[in-house]
Amino acid sequence: MQKLSATYGIFYFKLFILLHFSVGLLGKRAGEMIFFNFCSLLLSLFMFVSGGKLPEPEVNVEVIHKPFLCSRKSKYGDMLLVHYEGFLESNGTMFHSSRTHGDKNPIWFTLGTKEVIRGWDKGLQDMCTGERRKLTVPPSLAYGKEGQGKIPPSSTLIFDIELMEIRNGPRSHESFRDMDLNDDWKLSKLEVKEYLKKEFEKHGYSPNDTHHEDMVEDIFKHEDEDEDGFISVREFTSLHDEL
Ligand SMILES: [Ca+2]
Numbered sequence: 001m002q003k004l005s006a007t008y009g010i011f012y013f014k015l016f017i018l019l020h021f022s023v024g025l026l027g028k029r030a031g032e033m034i035f036f037n038f039c040s041l042l043l044s045l046f047m048f049v050s051g052g053k054l055p056e057p058e059v060n061v062e063v064i065h066k067p068f069l070c071s072r073k074s075k076y077g078d079m080l081l082v083h084y085e086g087f088l089e090s091n092g093t094m095f096h097s098s099r100t101h102g103d104k105n106p107i108w109f110t111l112g113t114k115e116v117i118r119g120w121d122k123g124l125q126d127m128c129t130g131e132r133r134k135l136t137v138p139p140s141l142a143y144g145k146e147g148q149g150k151i152p153p154s155s156t157l158i159f160d161i162e163l164m165e166i167r168n169g170p171r172s173h174e175s176f177r178d179m180d181l182n183d184d185w186k187l188s189k190l191e192v193k194e195y196l197k198k199e200f201e202k203h204g205y206s207p208n209d210t211h212h213e214d215m216v217e218d219i220f221k222h223e224d225e226d227e228d229g230f231i232s233v234r235e236f237t238s239l240h241d242e243l
Pocket residue numbers: 180181182183184185186187188191
């Protein structure tokens with residue numbers, strides 16, 4: 001697990017970036033959502049006119065191993081650490097293995113945020129730590145008609161995925177509860193500063209009060225939408241509305 005701390009550190013920097021630029025992101029996501037709604041409208045119109053049903057692409061999920069004990073199941077917004085092997089369904093060729101390729105480390109990603117292919121976002125929910133699944137992912141939920149790198153166009157992919165660890169995502173209710181030291185369901189500047197300090201120390205950075213205060217000011221500028229001096233649960237989790 002030690003080797004992963006660097007990756008996790010990067011994740012926290014991503015969190016800061018997310019916090020810093022959330023206003024910009026929100027704008028972009030709102031745009032995406034409008035576009036998405038427009039597409040749904042077109043689709044319903046099409047189905048109304050044609051009277052037919054478009055087949056919803058599905059991921060086939062097969063549980064290979066389920067641990068006896070399962071205290072927590074993966075859900076949208078969680079950070080998952082997985083080892084995986086990916087194969088082409090057409091001829092069984094393995095195109096990637098996190099155990100033998102690259103730095104041989106498992107990978108972290110946030111579930112349900114399109115950080116990975118849609119087939120993973122759909123097929124890795126409600127999963128226990130230690131569980132292994134085989135996913136069969138149609139091209140429309142993977143790399144589509146174009147393909148990518150070693151993956152030819154229109155490929156159905158098979159993944160053997162083992163879930164190693166689940167952590168609270170940057171915008172989860174659990175993260176909020178961790179940061180809310182006095183349990184009043186809002187984050188004060190002091191609580192956010194304490195959180196930053198702890199996270200920086202955890203990843204081996206020396207505490208720097210002035211730097212943290214600047215960051216807190218910056219975070220509040222973007223996150224405290226109603227400017228009451230606190231970040232509410234709604235303000236904190238608002239980026240996850242589309243989940
Ligand atoms: Ca509080």
